[in-house]
Amino acid sequence: MKCTYILFLVICLSLHAAAQQPQWCKKLPRPAYAKLERVPVADSWFEVYKIRPGVFAIYEPHQLEEVISYLIIGSNRALLFDTGMGISNIKAVVETLTRLSVSVLNSHTHNDHVGDNWRFDDIYGMDTDFTRANARGSKQDAQAELAPGELCGSLPKGFDAEAYATKPFHITHWLHDGDAIDLGGRTLKVIATPGHTPDAIALLDTQNGLLFTGDSFYLGPIYLYRPETDLDAYVSSMQRLAALVPRVQLLLPSHNLPVADPSYLPKVVTAIQRVRQGEVKAISTDGKHEYVFGDFSFLMQ
Numbered sequence: 001m002k003c004t005y006i007l008f009l010v011i012c013l014s015l016h017a018a019a020q021q022p023q024w025c026k027k028l029p030r031p032a033y034a035k036l037e038r039v040p041v042a043d044s045w046f047e048v049y050k051i052r053p054g055v056f057a058i059y060e061p062h063q064l065e066e067v068i069s070y071l072i073i074g075s076n077r078a079l080l081f082d083t084g085m086g087i088s089n090i091k092a093v094v095e096t097l098t099r100l101s102v103s104v105l106n107s108h109t110h111n112d113h114v115g116d117n118w119r120f121d122d123i124y125g126m127d128t129d130f131t132r133a134n135a136r137g138s139k140q141d142a143q144a145e146l147a148p149g150e151l152c153g154s155l156p157k158g159f160d161a162e163a164y165a166t167k168p169f170h171i172t173h174w175l176h177d178g179d180a181i182d183l184g185g186r187t188l189k190v191i192a193t194p195g196h197t198p199d200a201i202a203l204l205d206t207q208n209g210l211l212f213t214g215d216s217f218y219l220g221p222i223y224l225y226r227p228e229t230d231l232d233a234y235v236s237s238m239q240r241l242a243a244l245v246p247r248v249q250l251l252l253p254s255h256n257l258p259v260a261d262p263s264y265l266p267k268v269v270t271a272i273q274r275v276r277q278g279e280v281k282a283i284s285t286d287g288k289h290e291y292v293f294g295d296f297s298f299l300m301q
């Protein structure tokens with residue numbers, strides 16, 4: 001009798017826990033991850049995948065942004081392209097993946113990409129006022145990431161939710177469009193892609209045909225609704241990226257999935273132009289309009 005009661009209680013509790021899960025969380029893991037090479041790491045806040053030799057995706061699946069940072073390794077040094085949410089310690093994870101010195105560069109300075117910048121000494125930044133303002137840190141955007149429905153599973157042990165903020169960080173080198181970063185045996189070209197933010201960039205690894213697209217393109221709803229977004233600039237930037245397609249084998253975006261086919265880029269250009277010409281009907285929720293094109297969409301004001 002007692003046994004039956006305990007069993008009933010266990011079932012009830014697990015059903016309750018499942019009901020508490022937000023909708024996006026119930027769909028995880030994304031099936032495409034099963035085909036990627038997972039690298040075990042001690043910190044369960046992160047999942048690490050080896051995408052190519054010397055290229056690791058560091059994914060944070062327990063928060064709605066599902067942000068992805070990339071560790072790109074050369075023969076002399078390594079570059080961490082974004083530092084994630086700052087909810088757990090990405091530096092400790094990176095140190096288990098390489099012994100080389102690591103510099104940081106951000107795809108742009110929204111809070112979900114610069115969260116652990118403060119832990120690093122060598123940081124590249126785009127020479128824009130937007131970058132300078134965000135390097136001062138802030139609490140509001142960080143706190144919004146912990147709102148109901150934003151988390152999937154538990155926060156890391158010892159994480160202080162009330163104190164959670166984007167800590168200020170110090171930029172040691174200023175970058176401009178066209179600059180190159182030499183890691184030894186691997187050179188990354190900085191491509192300014194303003195639009196999503198004024199300081200958005202893509203990184204091109206020409207030798208290996210890799211294009212890190214930041215938030216300019218990923219599979220999922222692409223955020224184009226914030227006040228710092230410039231749609232004219234976004235269209236030009238996407239045209240610029242689409243022109244690189246013949247030289248690119250793989251896109252490595254900053255959210256949801258770390259691999260996408262380059263053939264998406266010209267589709268994004270056509271799609272955003274159609275939206276701006278009023279040819280596409282939106283799905284409207286919470287004062288935002290979503291224009292859906294299969295695997296990607298635009299979320300706009």
Ligand SMILES: [Zn+2]
Binds near residue numbers: 108110196215
């Ligand atoms: Zn962003």
